Amino acid sequence: MLIEIDARGLACPKPVINTKKELDKIENGSVVVTVDNSIAKENILKLAKSSNCETKIIKEEENLIIIEVKKGEGSVVQVKEESELENKCIYISSDKMGSGNDELGEVLIKGFIYTLTEAKPYPKYIVFVNSGVKLTAQNKATIENLKILEEGGVEIVSCGTCLDYYGLKDTLEVGTVTNMYNIVDIMKNTSQTITV
Known part of the structure; x- marks a missing residue:
């Protein structure tokens, strides 16, 4: 089986997520991915390596990189189906991710939340405080x-x-309003709190 993906022009992490989705659908075969930058290329190669998949660079020019990811016996890309949530809390205290450039921070938090939708099992809770609440009330993406x-x-x-x-x-457009007592209770009663 051969699946082709054109991931040119897609922002990180979409090229690698799209590649993983297609690999998850097959037991044996190849996914041929076309990307337009070295970061996407490196992310796809890392995914393949961590999944014991073989890779081959079919073509590499300035804005055109074609990578074949071959899945076969011994590959471990298939993820078990999870319907339950992980007993974890993601704690988001800003409408930006990281410090330094605010514009970059806005791009990163948007990418982080998108990536959470693609990474199962989901956490049980996502808690927003301080300017992080803007992500639940103002940021359409x-x-x-x-x-x-x-x-x-x-x-x-x-x-x-x-x-x-x-x-x-x-x-407020998504989720519910809470108080600090409930936030502390959530953090105490989950197995892990991940602060962003």
């Missing part, structure tokens, strides 16, 4: 992906004090 997570069973909660501070309580 993150709201769309958070709704996917919510439909998958993730409990999305935003700090009421924070929503009030930013004047967003009446514009």
Whole structure:
């Protein structure tokens, strides 16, 4: 079986996620991916290596890289189907990811939340505090992906004090309003809290 993907022009992490999705569908065969940058190429090669898949660079020019990822016996890309949520909490305290350039931070948080929709099992909770609440009330791109997570069973909660501070309580578009007592309770009763 041969599957072809044209991932040119797609922002990170979509090329690698699309590749993984296609590899997950087959037991044996090849996925041929076309990308237009070295970062996408390296991410696909890392995915293949971690999955014991063979790779071959078919073509490599300035803005055109074609990679074959061959899945066969011994490959471990197939992920077990998980319907349950992991007893984990993702704690998001900013509408940007990392420090340094704010524009880059906005791109990164958007990519992070999108990637969560593609990484199962989902966490049980996503908690938003401080300017992180803007992601549940103002940012259309993150709201769309958070709704996917919510439909998958993730409990999305935003700090009421924070929503009030930013004047967003009446514009919350996904999840529910909560308080600090509940946030502490969530963090105490999950096996792991991952702070972003």
